[in-house]
Amino acid sequence: MLQLISTAVTDRGARGIAVAVSQLIHSGELAPGARLPTVRDLARELGTSPTTVSEAWSSLTRAGLIATRGRSGTIVLSGERLRARLRYSHMSGLLGGAAQDLSTGVPDHDLLPDLTDTLRRLGDMRLTTSYLDDPVLPALEEHLRASLPYPADQLIVVDGALDALDRTIGVVVRFGERVLVENPTFPPILDLLEQTGADPVGLPMDSSGIVPEALAEALRREVPVAVVLQPRAQNPTGVSMSAQRAAQLAEVLSGYPDVIIVEDDHAAGIASAPVVSLGVHLPHRTVHIRSFAKSLGPDLRLAAVIGPAQVISPLADRRLLGPGWSSRLLQNVLLDLLTAPSTAALLEQARSEYARRRAALLQILAQQGITATADDGINLWLEVADQQAALVSLAANAIAVAPGTPFEVTPLATAHLRVTAGLVREGFDELGKLLADAARAGGPERASSRLNRGLPRGPR
Template identity: 30%
Template sequence: MTVPETTAPFRFPVAGRYAGMASSPLKSIFDLAAAAGVVSFAGGIPDPELFDLGTVTAAYDWVLSHQGSRALQYGVSEGEPELRVQAARRVSRTLPTDASQIRVTSGSQEGLFVVAEALLEPGDVVLVESPTYLAAVQAFAVHGARMVGVATDDDGVDPAALEEAIRTHHPRMVYLIPSFQNPTGRTMPLERRRAVAEVLLRHEVPLIEDDPYGELSFTGVVMPPIASLPGMAERTLLLNSMSKLMSPGVRIGWIRGEGPVLETLAVAKAAISMQSSVVDQLMVARYLETAELDAHVRTVSAVYRERRDALAEALAPVLPAGAHVTRPEGGMFLWAALGEGYDAQEMLADAVAAGVAYLPGWSFFAEDPDRSTMRLSFVTHSPAVIAEAIGRLGEVIARHGGR
């Protein structure tokens, strides 16, 4: 065989939808989190010391002892029946649901991709909060959609701005994170949820409601999803995940929906990954059946509240005058806007050199990014580590002031 002579290395042709995407934003988060000697606030990475390891181990042991052959076999695209029953039971606490309305995914991240695969055509418009979850923007964008950011305030998306955006752009769907939003930590009050639902109902626009953080409440109050409001269940796909409640390493989540779209979701799921890991599905089903997940979530939420307080208190004296910082009542993230004259992306290299990492906020905007913003996760580190690291970050912020 003759190999042609060439001076250039071979390059695979890349689909246009991935052109320019040299790295995933999620990969960047994990790279920052793994950097040696760096205290990272970049990713929503749970403290492994808080994992319910003994109970999870017992659930795996039971599955492999009692359902071993089945657990190691192929499964069905819709999800294993036991898990769908348990998922429906949890969703039913705020929205009546049966197992037939559940489609299992490998975490809610895959759920977003499944939704995009099932619903979006190239050129479709998706309305999103400004800012919004960066990996959702990526999942929709690679399917050819155009994201349009809708104005927000401290209560979430502005209903009047949402209505105007619907009239102007005629979107395929609206994507929202109403509870402890990523990246801002904001939560929509009930009246705001009702106002948003009224807009969506009036214009007959579907809602993709992402709720991976809603149970991580620091007050004990878990807000009902928008999907639970009158008229919204049939026009909402509600995404949940076990990643933030039990373990992110077990990639299990689900989509709750109604009607013929459920079959389309199953077809899309089969095309993407055939099915989610059967052994993990059966383990999660066993865990939800036998473990005290609510007690575990209360324990974790109490720790996260203490760490939120530590981060907020450490940031207050080091931020410039006029900076705006959220104080979330749950979830994993705090959002800081430093204000005019600051560029969080330009500042990041100096911060990492000082041993501190965060995620610049510009990547969370579908358009018109505020480059002075940063997202910081408070869940990974102890209050003492947080205080020391934010002191170093404060020195970096002070050096960048007025640039």
């Protein structure tokens, strides 16, 4: 085992050791359940310090590849154990098959467009007949470029927001590198970063987005390779970044020219806030992802990605070795929907209805003295005294919500739940009171101070 690892290590720094062991695990040369050498034994074999090996082991542990089992030593994890570590797998809370499942974060089906007319129109069209056609429909690219927030070197269409994030992270981030993210943030973002072996660092937010002073401090400590953020209807808080805040963050980042900005505009179409992007100020360093699942349907697995050629070109080239392109049939569906006047009217109705639902719940919670945020989108971020007690309280009433812990990069000052407010059509008074009871369950009156100070309390 020592010989196998020492032969694979070409860079004896912590990141080099972690990369080599990661490659051995992914290749199968280090099998699930294999017991790794002790830190001291490997340090002696490599001629480096135990601290360096320990840092490598910490990186591999964060990536979910290994785990320390006390006296049993450090072992390689199996696929099942890796899945159990994913934050995404812990978002469903306590209750399966709930009468009212508000844990999902999905849009209301009745506020999505009917595809019948679109599919009928496409049925009479001559669609793609060749593998050699452009990966992106020229008419769709033209329409997307006209609606995206800034001109960019390149545009590509991929299979949804998470596919875009996965592919972008694969180009930008290497094992052991730091990436700044919002705290809290969408759990799959953290899963993707941790599976890559990156070191995510959480930044506090207020009602306008990431706090600029916190970003500046994180950059001074150690320059990261990227910042990943959600500019509108941030999941889970619902915060939408203001144009002024985007300018402030861009000013802070202007002194760090090698940091790539990755924006996940997952709520495009249903977000009430206007389009905002740091790419307006830093276009040659910003990757902007716009997906359409929330507004046009979860099965419309498409996202537009614009950004600098240094990121988009290798992303597109690597994709040629896999799917090659996103279904041009779906691209035609997307183009038809985006250009149909009926879609614009439906999206306006959906934005208004989601805003009504959020406001109704926030008002009742505020009347009950409960702190929650839900400025935009479909989610509500509820502060609770005790997460487990709150989940149990709601489960007793056949209500499922998502626990807040998977969304946290590092622990927040208080516990939270994420509630999909966009799925609540009626019964706001009753649900609001049940949420308030759950928020108070398991503890005394909650303290008003929070780590992410400044998040709005109740409706604004």
